[in-house]
Amino acid sequence: MLATQRLPAPSLAIRGGHVVLPGEVRRLDIGIEGGRIVELDLPLRASYPHELDATGLHALPGAIDTQVHFREPGLEWKEDLATGSEAAAAGGVTTFFEMPNTRPPTTTPEAFDDKLLRASGRCRVDYAFFVGATPDNADTLGQFEKRRGFAGIKVFMGSSTGSLLVPDDASLRRVLAAGRCRVAVHAEDEPRLQALAASVAVSRPHDHALRRDEECARRAVQRLLDLAAETLRPVHILHVTSAAEVDLLRTHPARRLATAEVTPQHLLLAAPDCYDRLGARAVMNPPIRDESHRVALWQGLRDGVLTCIGTDHAPHTLEEKALGYPGCPSGMPGVQTLLPLLLNEVAGGRVSLEDIALWTAQRPAQVFQIVGKGGLLPGLDADIALCDLSLQRTVTADLLRSRCGWSPWEGESLQGWPRITIVRGHVVWRDDAPVGDPIGEPVRCADAVPILGR
Ligand code: DOR
Numbered sequence: 001m002l003a004t005q006r007l008p009a010p011s012l013a014i015r016g017g018h019v020v021l022p023g024e025v026r027r028l029d030i031g032i033e034g035g036r037i038v039e040l041d042l043p044l045r046a047s048y049p050h051e052l053d054a055t056g057l058h059a060l061p062g063a064i065d066t067q068v069h070f071r072e073p074g075l076e077w078k079e080d081l082a083t084g085s086e087a088a089a090a091g092g093v094t095t096f097f098e099m100p101n102t103r104p105p106t107t108t109p110e111a112f113d114d115k116l117l118r119a120s121g122r123c124r125v126d127y128a129f130f131v132g133a134t135p136d137n138a139d140t141l142g143q144f145e146k147r148r149g150f151a152g153i154k155v156f157m158g159s160s161t162g163s164l165l166v167p168d169d170a171s172l173r174r175v176l177a178a179g180r181c182r183v184a185v186h187a188e189d190e191p192r193l194q195a196l197a198a199s200v201a202v203s204r205p206h207d208h209a210l211r212r213d214e215e216c217a218r219r220a221v222q223r224l225l226d227l228a229a230e231t232l233r234p235v236h237i238l239h240v241t242s243a244a245e246v247d248l249l250r251t252h253p254a255r256r257l258a259t260a261e262v263t264p265q266h267l268l269l270a271a272p273d274c275y276d277r278l279g280a281r282a283v284m285n286p287p288i289r290d291e292s293h294r295v296a297l298w299q300g301l302r303d304g305v306l307t308c309i310g311t312d313h314a315p316h317t318l319e320e321k322a323l324g325y326p327g328c329p330s331g332m333p334g335v336q337t338l339l340p341l342l343l344n345e346v347a348g349g350r351v352s353l354e355d356i357a358l359w360t361a362q363r364p365a366q367v368f369q370i371v372g373k374g375g376l377l378p379g380l381d382a383d384i385a386l387c388d389l390s391l392q393r394t395v396t397a398d399l400l401r402s403r404c405g406w407s408p409w410e411g412e413s414l415q416g417w418p419r420i421t422i423v424r425g426h427v428v429w430r431d432d433a434p435v436g437d438p439i440g441e442p443v444r445c446a447d448a449v450p451i452l453g454r
Contacts, residue, residue: 009032009033009034009035009382009424009425009426010032010049010050010425010426011032011033011034011048011049011050012031012032012048012050012051012052012382012425013029013030013031013032013044013047013048013050013051013052014029014030014032014052014054014059014384014386014422015029015044015051015052015053015054015055016029016053016054016055016056016057017029017030017054017055017056017057017058017059017386018057018058018059019040019058019059019376020058020059020060020061020353020354020356020357020376021040021354021357021375021376021377022354022357022358022362022375022377023354024354025058025353025354027042028040028041028042029041029042029043029044030044030059030376030382030384031044031045031046031048032048032382032425033046033048033425034425035381035382035424035425035426036372036378036379036380036381036382036424036425037376037377037378037379037380037381037382038378039378040376040377040378052420052427054386054420056388056390057386057387057388057419057420058353058386058387058388058389059376059384059385059386059387060092060339060353060356060357060360060361060376060384060385060386060387060418061357061360061361061362061374061375061376061383061384061385062092062093062094062095062125062361062383062384062385062421062422062423063091063092063093063094063095063338063339063360063361063385064093064094064095064096064097064360064361064364064365064370064373064374065088065093065095065096065097065310065311065313065335065338065360065364066096066097066151066184066261066308066310066364066367066368067097067099067184067238067239067261067263067310067311067312067313068084068088068096068097068098068099068310068311068312068313068335069098069099069101069161069312069313069314069315069331070083070084070085070096070098070313071084071102071315072102072115072118073102073103073104073114073115073118074102074103074104075102075103076403077317077403078315078316078317078320078403078404079315079333079402079403079404080403081098081118081119081122081123081127082122082123082124082438083401083402083403084096084098084313084315084335084402084403085122085123085124085125085127085438085440086124086401086434087313087333087335087336087400087401087402088124088125088335088336089124089125089401089421089423089428089429089434090336090399090401090418090421090429090432091335091336091337091338091339091340091418091421092338092339092385092387092418092421093125093335093336093338093339093385093421094125094126094383094384094385094421094422094423095125095126095127095128095370095373095383095443096125096126096127096128096335097127097128097129097130097151097152097310097368098115098127098128098129098130098151099130099154100129100130100131100132100154100164101132101156101160101161101162101163101164102115102162103162105132105134105162105163105164106129106130106131106132107131107132107133107134107136107137107164108137109143109144112129112131112144112147112149112150115129115149116129116149116442119149119440119442121437121438122438122440123438123440124423124428124429124434124438124439124440125421125423125428125440126373126381126383126423126424126440126441126442126443127149127440127441127442127443128149128150128151128368128370128442128443128445129149129150129151130151130152130153130154130184131144131150131152131153131154132153132154132155132156132164133153133154133155133164133166133175133183134164134165134166135166135171135174138166138171138174138175138178139174139178140178141153141175141178141179142178142179142180144179145179145180145181148442148443148444149442149443149444150181150445151184151368151445152181152182152183152184152236152368152445153175153179153181153183153184154183154184154185154186155172155175155183155184155185155186156186157172157185157186157187157188157189157190157220157223157224158186158187158188158189158190158193158212158216158220158285159190159193160186160188160285160330161285161314161329161330161331165190167190167191168190169223169227172223172224172227173227173230173231176227176228176231176233176235177231177233180233181234181368181369181445182234182235182236182259182367182368183233183234183235183236184235184236184238185220185224185235185236185237185238186238186239186285186286187217187220187221187224187237187238187245188212188216188217188220188285188286189215189216189217189219189220189223192213192215192216192219193211193212193216196210196211196212196213196216197211202325202326203325204275204325205275205278205279205280205282205283205325206271206272206275206276207325207326208275208283208287208325208326208330209271209287209288209289209290211326212285212286212287214241214242214243214244214289214293215244216286217240217241217242217244217245217286218242218244218245218248221237221244221245221248221249222248222252224237224258225248225249225252225253225254225255225257225258226254228254228257228258229252229253229254229257232257233257234257234258234259235257235258235259236258236259236260236261236307236367236368237249237258237259237260237261238260238261238310238312239261239262239263239266239286239310239312240260240261240262240266240297240300240306241262241266241286241287241288241289241293241297242286242289242293242296243292243293243296243297245260246296246297246299246300246305246306249300249305249306250300250303250305259307259308259363259367260300260305260306260307261306261307261308261309261310261364261367262297262300262301262306262309262310263309263310263311263312263334264309264311264334264337264338264341264342265282265284265288265311265312265332265334265408266288266289266293266294266297267294267297267298267301267309268294268341269282269288269294269408270288270289270290270291270293270294271287271288271289271290272290274288274408275288278408279324279325280321280322280323280324280325280328281321281332281406281408282332282408283325283328283330283331284312284314284330284331284332285330285331301359307363307367308359308360308363308364308367309338309342309359309360310364311334311335311337311338312331312334313333313334313335313402314330314331314332314333314334315331315332315333315402315403315404316328316329316331316332316404317404317405318404318405318406321406332407332408333400333402333404333406333407333408334407334408335402336399336400336401336402336407337395337407337409337414338360339356339360339385339387339416339417339418340393340395340414340416340417340418341409341414342355342356342359342360343356343387343389343414343415343416343417344414344415344416346389346416347389347415347416357375357376361373361374361375361383362374362375368445369445369446370443370444370445371443371444371445371446372443372444373443381423381424382422382424382425383422383423383424384420384421384422385418385420385421385422386418386419386420386421386422387416387417387418387419388416388417388419389415389416390415390416391415391416391417391419392413392414392415393413393414393417394411394412394413394414395407395409395410395411395412395414396410396411397410399432419431423439423440424439424441426439
């Protein structure tokens with residue numbers, strides 16, 4: 001395994017582009033020194049030995065994808081840290097938070113160290129790893145909190161891909177009592193999942209949302225928020241899928257302790273159409289539901305009840321998906337298409353560039369207190385996605401960098417694509433090709449988490 005070679009970040013001026021700032025888009029040049037933005041101005045005051053012409057491009061803060069499964073160790077035929085981070089870089093994602101349901105799962109200090117070692121020198125963008133909670137490690141999870149590269153604790157309240165599970169309130173209470181960082185939760189109620197598995201017959205992908213119904217999600221969120229109120233522990237609810245969860249997050253007495261994220265696929269796909277078109281490829285946990293839920297998710301995101309967007313990039317091979325429902329694994333890839341999908345929404349006049357910066361960079365950085373990340377401002381890391389808002393492209397398999405080699409968005413024509421991706425001042429991706437050696441490093445999350453929920 002190669003050690004990360006810390007290349008000196010170039011002193012770089014990005015000229016000619018428009019910069020997406022919190023709340024406004026302005027024609028500005030960007031001055032970068034030592035990996036950080038040092039000035040945003042027109043013209044820049046200092047001189048810089050390197051220049052990058054961004055004429056016609058918009059500079060968005062590099063996206064922070066707080067939910068990806070890169071499958072290493074143990075499931076590398078689907079993805080690994082190198083291929084997953086290439087897909088991230090190709091899509092303008094400059095930081096990823098990776099999930100612990102690997103083989104073995106990331107549940108011990110040894111497994112966490114192993115992930116950091118594997119990532120070193122192989123990732124094109126910055127990263128951190130979640131540690132999975134189990135009834136066995138529940139009381140000791142606080143030990144990870146000051147470590148560079150530690151994203152947070154991940155709880156599966158309901159069974160999904162892999163063996164991780166904290167099914168009962170007594171164990172969940174212990175997890176919440178051990179430590180201070182925000183706890184990220186896959187919120188589906190395991191007792192109800194088991195009851196539905198025993199009582200609901202399924203034969204086609206459309207049935208997935210019956211087996212993992214809205215009530216599974218609602219019950220889990222209710223239990224979690226009740227326990228958050230009791231323990232005063234901040235929680236982050238991953239992939240919210242239903243109107244009932246949005247309502248709970250809007251009204252529960254512990255709502256100020258809770259942040260939440262939503263995936264692009266739950267925002268942009270709806271049943272039954274997605275199952276008609278994509279079959280088992282559209283199957284994921286928790287499921288894509290009908291149009292009424294999709295509308296409620298957008299409303300929740302616009303209101304700030306849902307805090308940010310994460311992809312739940314969950315690659316499985318086409319052969320695995322071809323097993324059909326219910327034999328196929330759940331999940332779909334998405335890290336590379338996060339920004340193109342949202343930029344296409346900008347082209348359609350449905351969201352703004354400032355919304356994208358808020359949902360994919362500023363808020364994720366706040367939720368997890370990521371040091372130095374989250375926007376294009378002097379003092380922050382120069383993590384930048386230079387995007388061409390007029391570029392129209394169809395998603396095709398040859399564009400995709402994930403090892404799984406497919407996307408639910410293949411055949412879609414999208415307007416607005418990242419062209420150049422910059423991590424701490426290093427160009428890491430340019431016009432469909434990697435640039436230089438991988439320079440990704442582990443990020444640091446502050447251990448004290450502010451109350452962010454509404
Ligand atoms: O659909 C899913 N796939 N949901 C999860 O919670 C896990 C993920 C995976 O790892 O495949």
